[in-house]
Each structure stands twice: as C-alpha cells, then as structure tokens.
Amino acid sequence: MHQKTRGVQIQPVPFEMASKVISLQTIDMSPYLREGDEKGRKKVVEEIWKASTECGFFQAVNHGIPVELLKKTRRIYREFFDRPDEEKLKCVPQVDERPSPGYFKSQQFGTKEGHEDFLTVAPGRLNVYPKDFPEFKQVLEEIFPYLVKLASAIEEIINSASGLPPNFLKEYNDDRNSDFLLGLHYPAAENLANIGRYPHEDVNLITFVYQDHVGGLQVLNNGQWIPVIPDDEKLVVNIGDILQVLSNNRLKSATHRVFRTEGTERDSFAFFYSLKPDKWVEPLPQFTTEVGEPPKYRGFLYDDYMQLRQRDYTDNQPDKYEDIARITYYAINT
Numbered sequence: 322m323h324q325k326t327r328g329v330q331i332q333p334v335p336f337e338m339a340s341k342v343i344s345l346q347t348i349d350m351s352p353y354l355r356e357g358d359e360k361g362r363k364k365v366v367e368e369i370w371k372a373s374t375e376c377g378f379f380q381a382v383n384h385g386i387p388v389e390l391l392k393k394t395r396r397i398y399r400e401f402f403d404r405p406d407e408e409k410l411k412c413v414p415q416v417d418e419r420p421s422p423g424y425f426k427s428q429q430f431g432t433k434e435g436h437e438d439f440l441t442v443a444p445g446r447l448n449v450y451p452k453d454f455p456e457f458k459q460v461l462e463e464i465f466p467y468l469v470k471l472a473s474a475i476e477e478i479i480n481s482a483s484g485l486p487p488n489f490l491k492e493y494n495d496d497r498n499s500d501f502l503l504g505l506h507y508p509a510a511e512n513l514a515n516i517g518r519y520p521h522e523d524v525n526l527i528t529f530v531y532q533d534h535v536g537g538l539q540v541l542n543n544g545q546w547i548p549v550i551p552d553d554e555k556l557v558v559n560i561g562d563i564l565q566v567l568s569n570n571r572l573k574s575a576t577h578r579v580f581r582t583e584g585t586e587r588d589s590f591a592f593f594y595s596l597k598p599d600k601w602v603e604p605l606p607q608f609t610t611e612v613g614e615p616p617k618y619r620g621f622l623y624d625d626y627m628q629l630r631q632r633d634y635t636d637n638q639p640d641k642y643e644d645i646a647r648i649t650y651y652a653i654n655t
C-alpha cells in the first residue's frame with residue numbers, strides 16, 4: 322500500500338537559518354495541576370492562552386508526566402527502529418485506516434526528500450505491535466493515559482480562557498479513540514539534504530512532541546524559524562488546525578518543520594489529541610457572530626479534511642510541498 326510515485330523537489334535550506342536568539346516560552350504547569358492554588362491556576366491559564374494565541378507552541382514543565390516514562394517511551398521506539406527492516410516491515414498495517422496504526426518506512430509514505438520512519442499506535446483500534454517485544458506494548462500503554470490526562474487539562478484551560486461555556490470542548494471532543502502516538506526516527510542527514518519533515522501544521526486539536534538531545538524541531542513565528550531547544554524535562558505543546566478553526570484564528574496552529582543534523586540520527590515521538598472523524602468543524606459563534614467577526618472558514622467534516630491531507634501525502638503528491646492541502650483549503654477570503 323501507499324506506493325509513492327512522485328517526489329517533491331525543494332531546495333534544502335541551511336539549518337543555520339533558524340533564529341538563535343528567540344526561544345519558545347516555558348510554562349510551569351504545577352500550580353494548575355495542584356488543586357487549591359487558585360491564584361497559581363489563574364496564572365497558568367493566562368500563560369497558556371497567551372502562548373497559544375500568539376505563537377501556537379510552548380514548552381511545558383512539571384506537566385504531571387514522569388520524565389523517566391517519557392524517556393523510556395522514546396527509548397522503546399528507538400529500539401523498535403533499530404530492528405532489521407524485515408522485522409519492522411511485519412508491522413506495516415494491512416488495512417487502510419486513518420490514522421493507520423502501524424509502521425511506515427519513509428519511502429512508502431510522504432515525499433522522496435522527507436526522511437522519517439514512523440510507527441503509529443492507537444489504543445482501542447487495530448495496532449500492529451512488534452512481536453516478541455512485550456516491553457514495547459507495556460510502556461506505550463503505561464504512558465498513554467498520562468498523555469490523555471494532560472491534553473484534557475490543556476483543553477480545559479483553553480476552554481476556560483476563551484470564555485466558552487464550561488466543558489464545551491470536552492463535550493464536543495468526546496471520543497478518545499481518535500488519539501494516537503507516533504514514534505519518529507530521522508536518519509542522519511547527508512550533505513545538505515537535511516529535510517526531515519516538511520513545513521506543516523497539525524490537523525488535530527493539541528499535539529505533544531518529545532524530542533531527543535539532537536533537536537531539529539523548528540517553529541515559524543512572525544516569519545522567523547525558532548528552534549525548539551531539546552530538554553528532557555520539557556514537553557513541547559502545540560495547537561492544531563481544529564482549535565484554530567473553532568476559534569476563528571484566535572488560537573494559532575503554527576507551521577513547524579524538522580531539520581536533520583549531518584551525521585546524527587534523531588528520535589522523537591508525538592502524541593495527537595484528536596477528534597472523532599464524523600465531527601463537524603466550523604468557527605464557533607463565540608468567536609464570530611457574538612463578537613461581530615465574519616467566519617474565516619467554511620464548515621467541514623473532520624474526516625474530509627483528514628482524507629484530503631492523507632491523499633496529498635500518498636497517492637496525489639503535488640510537485641511542491643507548498644501545494645499539499647492545508648487548512649487554508651476551507652478559508653473564506655474576506
């Protein structure tokens with residue numbers, strides 16, 4: 322499946338083009354997670370709202386997920402990627418599902434110049450776990466509830482900061498079977514062919530990324546690429562397209578990319594807090610009619626958007642990565 326026929330031509334941009342001076346905001350979440358500290362909780366809500374509306378990315382510390390468990394998860398994915406190809410290929414999914422849980426080698430998915438291997442795990446749905454590797458399943462099942470819990474806390478924070486009715490987002494985004502984890506392995510770059518992941522925005526609501534010490538994740542902010550400095554204590558948090566559409570562009574789904582370092586492999590994993598495919602997505606009245614703003618997007622079925630993106634990453638790859646479908650497809654030009 323997912324046979325690739327056409328590559329994407331793009332000039333690699335030197336890694337140095339990322340800004341060295343600006344860094345992402347770090348937010349200490351402990352006052353929020355500690356019950357009873359109302360002043361502290363309010364401050365965290367304000368900080369998260371500011372970072373999510375101004376940049377769309379921040380780094381969370383004291384987020385409630387044991388750092389040892391985050392490291393173990395990264396290591397266990399790496400152990401998988403270090404296995405021989407013939408073993409990994411046994412984990413390629415046999416059914417076409419979205420997101421397809423299972424292993425994909427970069428040549429089978431995405432673009433010729435984009436380099437990453439990945440293994441997706443989605444609890445509650447078909448999972449192609451590697452055989453003879455019980456620790457892999459154990460670790461992923463152990464971390465999953467922590468990731469869901471933290472993402473729901475951030476969703477609750479965004480809900481309260483935006484003035485939506487209590488529990489609005491929780492009731493709207495009520496299906497936890499759509500969440501998934503993605504282990505990513507980026508081979509070392511050779512010469513200037515350093516693109517690991519093309520510039521893109523995430524389709525879902527909230528994403529977490531945990532990268533290793535090599536780094537390479539960069540975020541576009543006010544026209545500048547900001548490198549996300551690796552730190553094992555910090556979890557990268559970013560807003561996806563769904564929240565940007567619901568909030569009529571108040572919340573930012575920022576463009577980001579991954580650059581590969583010459584001679585050094587890189588590992589990361591990402592957790593996607595996602596939406597049930599049959600949900601309707603459109604700017605909410607609280608961000609449009611109630612504040613006298615015209616809607617900036619027409620409504621769409623989440624599944625249609627995912628299919629559009631998936632199609633452009635596999636069978637229908639445009640010549641330029643810029644032409645891969647993104648949320649602007651639904652934008653209303655005013």
Ligand SMILES: O=C(O)CCC(=O)C(=O)O
Pocket residue numbers: 503505518523530532538577579589590591
């Ligand atoms: O590997 C990373 O650091 C980021 C991956 C990413 O952006 C994604 O999977 O959407």
Ligand SMILES: [Fe+2]
Pocket residue numbers: 521522523577
């Ligand atoms: Fe991403």
